[in-house]
Amino acid sequence: IETLKLKKELVIELKDTGKLIYEISGKREVKILSLFKTEMNIKTEINAENGDIQNIEKPWWDFLAK
Numbered sequence: 001i002e003t004l005k006l007k008k009e010l011v012i013e014l015k016d017t018g019k020l021i022y023e024i025s026g027k028r029e030v031k032i033l034s035l036f037k038t039e040m041n042i043k044t045e046i047n048a049e050n051g052d053i054q055n056i057e058k059p060w061w062d063f064l065a066k
Contacts, residue, residue, distance in 0.1 A: 006042060020048035030065035040065060 006026035013023045024046065027039040043057040 008039065014048060021054060022046045022048055032061070032064050034066060038065075 006024070006028055008027040008029075010026040011024070015021050015023055022045070023043070025041070025043045028042055029037065030040050031037055040059055040062065045054040045056075046052070047054055
């Protein structure tokens with residue numbers, strides 16, 4: 001959670017898709033082009049056995065945000 005910097009509406013689910021994974025979704029406060037504040041929805045899958053991040057889903061405009 002600290003690595004992903006998620007702040008709001010944090011949801012953690014344990015799922016079994018052949019292997020156990022945690023699905024974490026939440027919002028992160030960002031600035032677009034260092035001018036406009038907004039929130040970015042992030043969805044992450046983490047391997048429950050070893051803690052490795054499997055997948056991170058971010059909006060297409062992520063490259064504009066800091």
